[in-house]
Amino acid sequence: MSDLSVEMIxxxxxxxxxxxNNSIDxxxxxxxxxxxxxxxxxxxxxxxxxxxxAYQPDSGRILIKGREVNLHSPADALKxxxxxxxxxxxxxxxxxxxxxxxxxxxxxDLIPNRKKLRTEFESLSKQYGLDVPLDARVWQLSVxxxxxxxxxxxxxxxxxILILDEPTAVLTPQEAEQLGHALRQMMSLGKSVVxxxxxxxxxxxxxxxxxVLRSGENVVTVxxxxxxxxxxxxxxxxxxxxRVQRAHEQTGDExxxxxxxxxxxxxxxxxxxxxLSFEIxxxxxxxxxxxxxxxxxxxxxxxxxxxxxxxxxxxxxDKDITRNSLDRTVSQYLGYVPxxxxxxxxxxxxAVSDNLILKSYRQKPFSRSSLLNxxxxxxxxxxxxxxxxxxxxxxxxxxxxxxxGNIQKVILAREISIAPEAIIVSQPTRGxxxxxxxxxxxxxxxxxxxxxxxxxxxEDLDELLLLSDRIMVLSGGVSMGTIPAAQxxxxxxxxxxxxxxxTSHQQMQSEGQMT
Amino acid sequence: xxxxxxxxxxxxxxxxxxxILGAVLVALAFGALLLLIVGVNPIExxxxxxxxxxxxEFATVDTLVKASPLLxxxxxxxxxxxxxxxxxxxxxxxxxxxxxxxxxxxxxSEWLPEPLLLPAVxxxxxxxxxxxxxxxxxxxxxxxxNEIVSTLMLNYVAVLWVEYLFFDxxxxxxxxxxxxxxxxPRAAWLPRLTGQLHIGIIFGLIIAALIWFLLNxxxxxxxxxxQGKSPLSARYAxxxxxxxxxxxMFLSGGIAGLAGMGEVAGISHRMQNGLxxxxxFTALIVAFLGRLSPPGVIVxxxxxxxxxxxxEQLQLSMNLPASxxxxxxxxxxxxxxxxxxxxxxxxxxxxxxxxxxMVAE
Numbered sequence: 001m002s003d004l005s006v007e008m009i010x011x012x013x014x015x016x017x018x019x020x021n022n023s024i025d026x027x028x029x030x031x032x033x034x035x036x037x038x039x040x041x042x043x044x045x046x047x048x049x050x051x052x053x054a055y056q057p058d059s060g061r062i063l064i065k066g067r068e069v070n071l072h073s074p075a076d077a078l079k080x081x082x083x084x085x086x087x088x089x090x091x092x093x094x095x096x097x098x099x100x101x102x103x104x105x106x107x108x109d110l111i112p113n114r115k116k117l118r119t120e121f122e123s124l125s126k127q128y129g130l131d132v133p134l135d136a137r138v139w140q141l142s143v144x145x146x147x148x149x150x151x152x153x154x155x156x157x158x159x160x161i162l163i164l165d166e167p168t169a170v171l172t173p174q175e176a177e178q179l180g181h182a183l184r185q186m187m188s189l190g191k192s193v194v195x196x197x198x199x200x201x202x203x204x205x206x207x208x209x210x211x212v213l214r215s216g217e218n219v220v221t222v223x224x225x226x227x228x229x230x231x232x233x234x235x236x237x238x239x240x241x242x243r244v245q246r247a248h249e250q251t252g253d254e255x256x257x258x259x260x261x262x263x264x265x266x267x268x269x270x271x272x273x274x275x276l277s278f279e280i281x282x283x284x285x286x287x288x289x290x291x292x293x294x295x296x297x298x299x300x301x302x303x304x305x306x307x308x309x310x311x312x313x314x315x316x317x318d319k320d321i322t323r324n325s326l327d328r329t330v331s332q333y334l335g336y337v338p339x340x341x342x343x344x345x346x347x348x349x350x351a352v353s354d355n356l357i358l359k360s361y362r363q364k365p366f367s368r369s370s371l372l373n374x375x376x377x378x379x380x381x382x383x384x385x386x387x388x389x390x391x392x393x394x395x396x397x398x399x400x401x402x403x404x405g406n407i408q409k410v411i412l413a414r415e416i417s418i419a420p421e422a423i424i425v426s427q428p429t430r431g432x433x434x435x436x437x438x439x440x441x442x443x444x445x446x447x448x449x450x451x452x453x454x455x456x457x458x459e460d461l462d463e464l465l466l467l468s469d470r471i472m473v474l475s476g477g478v479s480m481g482t483i484p485a486a487q488x489x490x491x492x493x494x495x496x497x498x499x500x501x502x503t504s505h506q507q508m509q510s511e512g513q514m515t
Numbered sequence: 516x517x518x519x520x521x522x523x524x525x526x527x528x529x530x531x532x533x534x535i536l537g538a539v540l541v542a543l544a545f546g547a548l549l550l551l552i553v554g555v556n557p558i559e560x561x562x563x564x565x566x567x568x569x570x571x572e573f574a575t576v577d578t579l580v581k582a583s584p585l586l587x588x589x590x591x592x593x594x595x596x597x598x599x600x601x602x603x604x605x606x607x608x609x610x611x612x613x614x615x616x617x618x619x620x621x622x623x624s625e626w627l628p629e630p631l632l633l634p635a636v637x638x639x640x641x642x643x644x645x646x647x648x649x650x651x652x653x654x655x656x657x658x659x660x661n662e663i664v665s666t667l668m669l670n671y672v673a674v675l676w677v678e679y680l681f682f683d684x685x686x687x688x689x690x691x692x693x694x695x696x697x698x699x700p701r702a703a704w705l706p707r708l709t710g711q712l713h714i715g716i717i718f719g720l721i722i723a724a725l726i727w728f729l730l731n732x733x734x735x736x737x738x739x740x741x742q743g744k745s746p747l748s749a750r751y752a753x754x755x756x757x758x759x760x761x762x763x764m765f766l767s768g769g770i771a772g773l774a775g776m777g778e779v780a781g782i783s784h785r786m787q788n789g790l791x792x793x794x795x796f797t798a799l800i801v802a803f804l805g806r807l808s809p810p811g812v813i814v815x816x817x818x819x820x821x822x823x824x825x826x827e828q829l830q831l832s833m834n835l836p837a838s839x840x841x842x843x844x845x846x847x848x849x850x851x852x853x854x855x856x857x858x859x860x861x862x863x864x865x866x867x868x869x870x871x872x873m874v875a876e
Contacts, residue, residue, distance in 0.1 A: 344751045
């Protein structure tokens with residue numbers, strides 16, 4: 001018997017050829033809070049879903065309290081004391097908290113002893129400081145309360161090892177504080193917690209040890225007491241200070257795209273962008289860096305006219321293209337390559353040629369008095385396919401049959417063809433293989449050379465450093481500052497991404513070096 | 516050993532055709548099982564059904580008479596589904612089309628010049644159904660009401676409304692107590708091709724061609740396809756989704772209304788009990804069996820009509836209930852829906868348990 005609560009040994013998992021976890025080792029001790037840190041797509045969630053029984057690994061072994069186990073389902077995992085709280089809660093909104101706690105409980109009789117169970121719930125919730133209103137309906141609860149219900153449910157089912165997926169992403173600071181308290185309480189009772197996160201401050205605040213994943217591999221496991229945010233950022237981003245180099249040619253002086261004082265709400269009705277201002281010159285790529293969910297998507301949507309602005313204005317040259325509602329005219333001034341390329345950027349089920357005219361089908365020569373002109377469309381599509389090197393058997397092939405890289409080329413071809421001066425590009429190479437990513441990069445640089453103003457939103461710092469002329473860092477919907485890419489320092493960027501303003505980062509850095 | 520499903524990237528025309536044929540065969544096999552249980556030779560029964568539906572000119576005409584309202588309602592429903600709108604209200608739209616056509620035929624003949632009466636009746640049939648179809652669209656746009664619920668519920672309103680009319684308000688006083696309106700003037704009768712087969716089926720074929728043209732050759736059809744496949748892309752492309760929703764429901768309801776017009780002006784020449792016999796619901800089966808494509812819907816309408824006419828033959832000669840047709844229809848729909856699984860996934864047999872699989876695979 002060891003004090004190791006979980007040992008995952010050489011876990012490998014691939015999804016249709018893409019390696020999500022490459023022979024990862026992970027150990028979690030009893031009574032510790034262990035953070036799993038990494039960028040989006042580093043393989044954190046996959047690894048934890050394997051531990052929670054939701055995925056089966058291709059190879060590798062899992063030991064729980066020293067005993068090898070096979071976890072075929074989440075129910076299996078729970079039997080071994082492993083429970084996971086997902087980012088999207090698994091609660092029935094229209095039922096009460098108590099009913100949700102009862103739901104799927106295998107140990108109860110046909111007619112559950114509600115009184116006895118209720119006492120159990122109440123004492124558990126007191127013991128861990130997890131305050132939940134048992135009689136309220138779930139839809140009435142705050143996000144933090146819902147999270148507590150999920151944790152309580154797992155504890156009641158005997159979970160010793162709790163996995164929390166980005167637990168504070170949706171919490172207010174006060175709720176996060178309360179969660180931290182509950183976690184420490186669990187720890188003192190010998191339970192283990194794994195926190196999936198990409199926030200450095202969260203790691204430093206909560207965790208005893210931290211394992212950093214990058215591109216599906218375990219980079220390092222360290223005690224948080226012996227590391228610093230700077231060090232962790234370096235592990236996470238994987239730059240050994242070597243920077244990809246590109247000749248940063250002179251950009252034009254003319255301002256093409258100008259945004260002033262942009263403020264907007266996110267999907268949950270909370271402020272997602274606050275008073276954001278910037279300008280992009282002719283032949284310039286402005287990179288937007290930031291940890292996922294810090295206003296990047298909202299920024300793109302606001303500019304593209306898909307999300308209403310609360311405040312602010314957008315100009316292309318002298319033309320005011322600000323709108324508070326959907327307006328088709330925007331696409332004539334601004335191309336937009338959205339991050340959701342499969343459901344927004346392209347229309348699955350329609351042919352490559354149909355997808356290429358998504359923004360221009362109302363214009364000549366593609367249609368005349370509401371009638372589509374097929375020969376013009378086909379001719380245009382063939383030209384685009386050839387010019388942008390799209391690999392497809394024909395322009396009539398349904399777009400979903402193309403590879404991700406080729407779908408992205410189709411979208412880029414369309415947006416470049418409609419937008420004379422400015423284009424927004426969001427996560428252009430996410431999920432693409434190296435070759436396809438390179439092709440996309442070449443395309444963007446070519447467009448820059450042609451004098452386009454490009455807004456590049458990406459979570460890939462390599463990409464931002466390679467392509468951008470300047471990089472603006474967003475955190476919590478606020479600009480942390482803009483730095484010329486040629487002078488960009490990866491540590492500095494990493495810190496700014498975690499919410500440290502450019503002016504105050506020097507202080508933080510010296511603090512990091514002391515430890 | 517374990518069966519696993521693997522997501523496919525699209526599918527070919529042949530896979531699609533095979534899936535539909537497979538679904539129909541499985542449904543027929545299920546029917547055969549039922550026939551065996553009641554002690555009937557299924558091969559003999561299916562032969563009789565086929566002969567009953569297509570074996571003679573008389574039988575074929577009978578099948579086509581049933582096929583024509585199914586074709587129209589099926590086209591209406593499939594057009595809406597192409598825009599990802601679930602119009603379960605074709606029955607009510609059919610009935611309201613019949614109602615409007617009957618109203619014009621009965622009460623406008625006095626002042627409308629005779630040659631204009633039939634065109635007015637046809638137009639009324641379309642408009643009656645179209646306006647009834649527009650209600651759920653408006654409810655959805657302005658109240659966020661789910662169209663599946665509203666179209667379904669409006670069926671009952673429509674059916675009860677016309678029942679009130681032919682049982683009471685519009686009942687023919689010289690009808691010997693028979694529930695129905697007076698006979699329409701001859702000028703309002705839809706011309707017949709042969710037997711009871713009226714030109715409604717030609718309307719169906721023309722409309723099938725028009726829908727195909729609308730969807731594949733016009734900008735609005737393009738928008739409908741985009742919003743049907745991916746609402747998010749439609750928003751991204753700046754498509755006026757709400758306007759298209761209204762247009763599609765107007766057309767969808769109108770086409771179903773034409774079916775009702777055909778029933779009253781083409782067959783019974785009056786509005787009477789038996790207007791709402793479920794064509795509007797069977798339309799969903801027709802639409803899915805025809806894979807929402809106009810040519811497919813034509814074939815599906817004839818097939819489904821054949822099933823029901825053939826089953827009547829079973830009732831006569833083998834003393835089986837005619838509702839056997841309904842069972843087969845239901846089985847076909849379920850199998851088509853289940854067949855979608857094979858379009859979206861490839862089924863694979865995994866021989867070794869996953870934990871023993873090697874990385875290199």
